[in-house]
Amino acid sequence: MDIHEYQAKEILQKAGVGLPRGAVAFSAEQAVYAATELGGWRWVVKAQVHAGARGKAGGIKLCQTYHEVREAAEGMLGKTLVTHQTGPQGKPVQRVYVEVADPFEREFYLGFVLDRKEERVRVIASKEGGMEIEQIASEKPDSLIQVxxxxxxxxxxxxAREIAxxxxxxxxxxxxAVATILGCYRAFRDHDATMLEINPLVLTKDGRILALDAKMSFDDNAMFRQRKVADMHDPAQEDPREAQAAEHQLNYVGLDGTIGCIVNGAGLAMATMDMIKYAxxxxxNFLDVGxxxxxxxxxxxxxxxxxxKNVDAVLVNIFAGINRCDWVAEGIVQAVKETKIGVPLVVRLAGTNVEAGRKILRESGIDLYTAExxxxxxxxxxxxxxxxxTAA
Structure with missing residues (x-):
């Protein structure tokens, strides 16, 4: 699960991490009011979306007057921000974050990630702030500091001192810097995070270390004990199909292909996708019905x-254990009757009650293909x- 920048900064602030003064706004009027309350001479207005590279897409504006703050907020709110991380569909902007633009001298990169191979937290830092970590690793790998x-x-x-x-x-x-790094680690650990990225972390002209940006991702399976984090969830930033799937305890991930997959079990779903590619x-999509x-x-x-709308065929692949083929067959018949499928349907059933399931499909009269x-x-x-x- 991802959260917005301003929400991540709320968590970091409680952990003792230094931050510029900022406030969230849901309208242009609120953005101007936030700027007046924050004080200062320059402000940054940031679109709050679950994606990076906002600056290149016009999602971050430096403003020197209240009028510019209003214009920046009006230009973002209610719009769809498209970056190379969002894909062509983009992400809706429903709120902006107004932040005092403190002058700084140097930029750094600081990240914490759950390294599943090492089964440890990996800390990554670099003198090259303001760049994506992939770009830093590719262009300046020697600048990476890892612990x-x-x-x-x-x-x-x-x-932490070694990194600093x-x-x-x-x-x-x-x-x-040590206080900031340890504060970030505590926030990462205590909230079951899987990723925390501060890019850039800056050194101000008066010697302070501040987190100018912050991204956090969390372990979905730990949200039962992280209710405050779970309440920060913004479903508007997700694929609506994935949000709907979560409501019905279905594991769905949209992809770019043309053959829809309905499978039980994550391993079998991956194998099914591999076989489609092999063919x-x-x-x-990836879809595990459980x-x-x-x-x-x-x-x-x-x-x-x-x-x-890109789906040209649907493949149902069920190997029933706890599940039952007759339940699946009834679901297929129900779906075909309720929905105009309009694309070819291929069904492969095996396992518990497989004959009963195949009988239901045969006697339903629906048009489909079967495979062993x-x-x-x-x-x-x-x-x-x-x-x-081709026919279409």
Whole structure:
């Protein structure tokens, strides 16, 4: 789960991380009022979306007057911001963050990520702030400073000092940087985060260390104990299909292909997508209906898949254990009757109550293709998808 910049900064502020003064606004009038309350001579108006590269897309504006603050907010609110991270569909801007633009001398990069291979928190820092970490790693790999945190003891002061000195800070500045780095680590650890990125972290002209930007992502499976973080969730920033799938306990991820997939089990779903690719096709989604999928959930899965206008065929691949093939078959029949599918349907059933499931499909009278194996089903799905595309 992702949150907005201003929400991440609320968490960091409570952890003792230095931040510029700022306030969130939902209208141009609120943005101007925020600027007057914050004081200062220059302000930055930032579109609040779950994506980076906002500046290049016009989502960050430096303003020197209240009139410019109003214009910047009006130009962002209610619009869709498109960056290279959002894709062509973009993200809606429903709020902006107004922040005092303190002058600074140097920019740094600071990030914390859950390294699943090492099963540790990895801290990454660089003297090259304001650049994406991928660009830093590609163009200036020698500038990367990395520390692996031992979970039994947590991040220690000597590790934070080591990072600060390698960033080229002096003794006085190191003290502030250590407090910032340790504060970020506590915020990361205590809130079950999987990623925390401050880019840029800056050194101001008066020697303060401030986080000018902040991004945080969290472990979805830990939200039951992080209710305050869960309440920060903004469904408007998600693919509406993924949000709808979450409401029905379905695991859905939209992709760019043309063959819709409805599968039970994450491993089988991945294998199904691989087989579609091997057969020459492109999967349109990852969708796991789970182990106890009812007919209603299967019908919901169909509606989600068919909401993608790029889908030219649907492949249902069920290997029933806890699940039952007759439940899935009933869901398929229900979905076809309720929804005008309009694309070829390929079904492969195996496992618990498979004969009962196949009987339901045979006697339903609906138009579909059946397959005995996953290989056969994937090849068939690609073939009928290409035929449907040609006919259209």
């Amino acid at each position: 692996i945190v031992e979970p039994a003891v947590g991040m220690q002061q000597f590790e 000195f390698k960033l080229g800070l002096n003794i006085k500045q190191v003290q502030s 020459g096709g492109e999967p349109a 182990g106890g999928a009812s007919a209603a959930r299967v019908a919901t899965a169909f509606r989600l898949v068919l909401s993608d 194996s996953l290989t056969e089903a994937a090849k068939l799905a690609v073939e009928v998808s290409q035929k449907h595309k």
